[in-house]
Every structure is written in structure tokens, then in C-alpha cells.
Amino acid sequence: MKKLVSLLLIMVMMFSLAACGAKNDVAEETTAAVSETTEATEAPSLDATISVQVESSWLAYYQAAADRVKAENPNATIDFIEVGSFDHLDTIDKTDISNADVADVFAIPADRLYGLNDNQVLAAIDGPAMAANVGGFADYEAGLGGNFKIGDDYLAFPMNIETLINFANTANAATAGIDLTQPIEFTTLKSEDMLVPFWNAWFGVALTNAAGIELLGKNDDGTFFSDLTEDWANLPAEKQALFTALFNYWQAHDKAGTPMFDENAAWGYMDTAFTTGGQTSIRLEGPWSTGSLSALAGDGKDLAILPINQVTVNGQPLIHWKGGWGLAINARIEEDADKMALAQRMIEELMNTDYAVDFFTATGKIMENVDPSVYANSTLSDSDKTVIAAVIASYKDAPARPLFSEWGQVWDTWKNGVLSWASVKPASPEAAYAEVQASFKAMMLNF
Incomplete structure (x- = not known):
């Protein structure tokens, strides 16, 4: 009888130990799974190099934007090609997109979109996702964002509005x-x-x-x-x-x-x-x-x-007209996922609405997706505020520019x-x- 009792006690203890071991295994596996999921949802730091076209008077603003991007992505390199926007387009027209003097990210006027697309200069971007990240667009498709779209491809991101x-x-x-x-x-x-x-x-x-x-x-x-x-x-x-x-x-x-x-x-x-x-x-x-x-x-x-x-x-x-400029990406990097991601992130930061007034001060350009009150309540001069108000009022009723x-x-x-x-x-x-x-x-x- 004593042997039977002893045997039963031994079996209970063995079962308890096995159960505890199983619980520990499950806990360890669950912890590992949570850790792996957390790592998977964190955006990886981008390790890529891109070049960005910039006009001389814009350089300080562009550099500040690049510094913010690189703070998030320490392994990223953003080089600048200091050249006028139209001069840069002339270089594209006279050479091709593989030319080292042609930047990976550059400004284009809306009326050049179709010609550049015909010459396979522009990479398709994820315009709606970028617009969601930047914010402020009441209807991205109905504005410049839609104007920069050919077929199913968004080929530039809105930079500024302009009209006479x-x-x-x-x-x-x-x-x-x-x-x-x-x-x-x-x-x-x-x-x-x-x-x-x-x-x-x-x-x-x-x-x-x-x-x-x-x-x-x-x-x-x-x-x-x-x-x-x-x-x-x-x-x-x-x-x-x-x-x-x-x-x-x-x-x-x-x-x-x-x-x-x-x-x-x-x-x-x-x-x-x-x-x-x-x-x-x-x-x-x-x-x-x-x-x-x-x-x-x-x-x-x-x-x-x-x-x-x-x-x-x-x-x-x-x-x-509802005229404007956009920021485009060179088609030569379209197959390089890291370069494309860095280029799109740089564009998003250049168009960061928190810096809309600084953007205007540097470039004279008015963001489409910024409420007029942002400019009106800023430290800009009265003449600048008047110009901005007149442009926004004139732009509002203008027809879209034929592209x-x-x-x-x-x-x-x-x-x-x-x-x-x-x-x-x-x-x-x-x-x-x-x-x-x-x-x-x-x-x-x-x-």
C-alpha cells in the first residue's frame, strides 16, 4: 500500500514538472514572437545614397530637410546637385537619365510631365501614401496630385501652386x-x-x-x-x-x-x-x-x-491656370527599393507642412496643402502675405493647366x-x- 501511495505521488510530481516546463516553453516562445513582431513593424533604417537637385537659394532649406531624414536613417547619404531647375531639365533633354549630372530627385513644372514621361525619365511613386504621410490634402486626386498622374502612375509629388x-x-x-x-x-x-x-x-x-x-x-x-x-x-x-x-x-x-x-x-x-x-x-x-x-x-x-x-x-x-511644380524621381533608381524609399522620404520631408513658411521664405513657393491661415498668421512680411493671399484667391477659380x-x-x-x-x-x-x-x-x- 505504501508503495502504491509513493508511486502515485511520484507520478503527480512528474506531471507537475512537465506542466511547468511546458508553461515556461510557451512563455519563452510567446515572448520571442512578440519581440519578432515588434522588430518587423519598426521601419528599417534606410541604407542608400541619392542625389537631389537644388537651386542655390533653396540649399539651406533642403539641407535642413536632409538632416532630419538622416537623423532617422543614419546610414543614408543625400548629396546635392546645385543647379537651376530649368538648367537641370536642359541637361536631361540633352543627355539622358544615366548622366551623373542628372539628380535622383528633381523639380519639374507640371507642363513638362507628359514629355518627360514619353522619354521614360520619371519613376512611378506612391503618391497617395506620400500624401497621407505629409497630410493637409483635402482631395489629393482632384488637385496637383491628380494632375501629376498618367494612367495609373503618379509621377511627381505636388511642390507648389502658381498662377498669375x-x-x-x-x-x-x-x-x-x-x-x-x-x-x-x-x-x-x-x-x-x-x-x-x-x-x-x-x-x-x-x-x-x-x-x-x-x-x-x-x-x-x-x-x-x-x-x-x-x-x-x-x-x-x-x-x-x-x-x-x-x-x-x-x-x-x-x-x-x-x-x-x-x-x-x-x-x-x-x-x-x-x-x-x-x-x-x-x-x-x-x-x-x-x-x-x-x-x-x-x-x-x-x-x-x-x-x-x-x-x-x-x-x-x-x-x-492652376499651374504648379512637382518633385519627381529619376527612373534609373526605380528598381532599387532602398533608393526609392529614401527618395520618397526626402520628398515628404521637403514638403513637411510644419515648415511651409520656411519653404516659402527659401523658394517663394506656396504649398497646395497648407491652410492660408498658416501664412496669414506667420512672421512673413505684409507684402508676402498679400502675395500669397492673391495667388490662393486667383488659383481657386482657375481652370487646370493643359498638360x-x-x-x-x-x-x-x-x-x-x-x-x-x-x-x-x-x-x-x-x-x-x-x-x-x-x-x-x-x-x-x-x-
Whole structure:
């Protein structure tokens, strides 16, 4: 009996020890699994090297952003290629993406997107995920983010918005009797009161858009059309009225002998005329011209900023485009996951909305995804705040800029048609229109 009891006690003890051992094994395995899961969810430090194109005046801002990225990724290397954005694009056009002088990350204007994509320059990015990381986008797809998308591929991340606004010299306006607090009708001004080099389509579209003129459009079936191939008699009244206004403006400058329609001399003439004491009160320009125009207007003392739609033509507000720039990634690193991850992280940090004011101070660029109050409540100068407010107001109602590569043919087509007036000397708006129509009919043959 005692042996039986002893045997039973031994069996109970053995079972208890086995159970304890099993519990310890389970605990160790569970701890190990949790540890492995934690390690798996932590973003790995990136070990890669990329190059980033930067303009000289942007360098300090870019360096600060790179330092923040490298603080998270100690093994990352971010080199800078200090070069102007357009010069960098010229290098791409003249060589190819394998050139060491072409950066892995670089700025592009929206209108270059299709051409660069056609030449297989751009890597596809995870735009929506980047937008979620950066924040502030009310509708990424409906804004610049969607404009930088071709098919299913997002090819650049929104950098800034841009459109044209009006700059006024208050002293000159007072002398000319122009009330800058009220809507200003272009057709009632004297020819030198407001200078618009509309022969350059960048400025000309502010007028043609006001009249609903489509210089080059694309149908749903992929075919192209232009309102300017229509005969004069078939043009709607508002489009005829616009060309009448353009003709009268050209004719007044032609009779006065100004160089307004000389594509080389016009710019210097406009600067002189806008200087305080000159005959010009209003210039249609981009926010990037704030510094130079401020210097002309009594070092800012005589400068006022007006939204583009404060000026009307035939009663219709001037309206430009929703233009902008993006940050793109070189297609040569598309297959290198670490480089792509580092490039996208660098772009996210450059567009960190916590530094939106610093970004504007360094680059003069306005982020799309930042509330206007951020700028209004900042330490920026009053003139900078006024410019930003005018750009945002002008941008809000503007149509999207056409980005398809064929639109590039419009620039010279429009310019050549309008500048031909100087030699042809059309005697009427209809005759002037015929010169432009001929240019656009010739262009349409290319399609």
C-alpha cells in the first residue's frame, strides 16, 4: 500500500514538472514572437545614397530637410546637385537619365510631365501614401496630385501652386486716376496703363480664358481641336469681342511706337514703364516677380497686389491656370527599393507642412496643402502675405493647366500669329484674327 501511495505521488510530481516546463516553453516562445513582431513593424533604417537637385537659394532649406531624414536613417547619404531647375531639365533633354549630372530627385513644372514621361525619365511613386504621410490634402486626386498622374502612375509629388496675379504701382495709379479698390476694365484703360505681353501665351491665356477660348483642346476620343480655326463669322460674340480688344491694344502700341510687341525689347520697356513716375500702373505677373517689381515701385512703398480677377476684359474677369511644380524621381533608381524609399522620404520631408513658411521664405513657393491661415498668421512680411493671399484667391477659380505634350506647339503658334501683326499691319480685328487663325490651322495639320 505504501508503495502504491509513493508511486502515485511520484507520478503527480512528474506531471507537475512537465506542466511547468511546458508553461515556461510557451512563455519563452510567446515572448520571442512578440519581440519578432515588434522588430518587423519598426521601419528599417534606410541604407542608400541619392542625389537631389537644388537651386542655390533653396540649399539651406533642403539641407535642413536632409538632416532630419538622416537623423532617422543614419546610414543614408543625400548629396546635392546645385543647379537651376530649368538648367537641370536642359541637361536631361540633352543627355539622358544615366548622366551623373542628372539628380535622383528633381523639380519639374507640371507642363513638362507628359514629355518627360514619353522619354521614360520619371519613376512611378506612391503618391497617395506620400500624401497621407505629409497630410493637409483635402482631395489629393482632384488637385496637383491628380494632375501629376498618367494612367495609373503618379509621377511627381505636388511642390507648389502658381498662377498669375496683378501688381500695381499705387503712385502711378493715383496719377492716372485709376481706382485700385474697384474692378478694373482692361478695355477702358489707356494702352500703357496696364502692360500685358499677350503675344506670349503664358500671359495671353489670362485673356483668352476670360473669353472661353480653347487654344488647343482634347476630345474624349483623343482627337484635338482649337477654337481658333473657326472663321471670324462663326466665332461667338464674346470671342470676337476679345480679339477686338487685343487688336485695339496692339494698334495703340503700334501707333505710339512702343516696343511692347518686340519679344526681346518688351521686358525692359515694361520695367521702365512700371517704375514709380512711369506711365504704367498695372502689370500682370507671377508671384516670383514680387522682388523685382517691388524694387521698381519705390522699393515696395508704392506696390500693391491685386487678385487676377480684379481686372476684367469685356466684363469678364481675367483668369489664368492652376499651374504648379512637382518633385519627381529619376527612373534609373526605380528598381532599387532602398533608393526609392529614401527618395520618397526626402520628398515628404521637403514638403513637411510644419515648415511651409520656411519653404516659402527659401523658394517663394506656396504649398497646395497648407491652410492660408498658416501664412496669414506667420512672421512673413505684409507684402508676402498679400502675395500669397492673391495667388490662393486667383488659383481657386482657375481652370487646370493643359498638360498633354501636344499643347507645347501652341506657344510658338500663338506668338507667331500675334507678332505677325507688326509686319502685316492688319486694319481690323477680323484681319488680325485671320493671321492667328492661319497659324492655328497650320498647327492643326500636325495632328
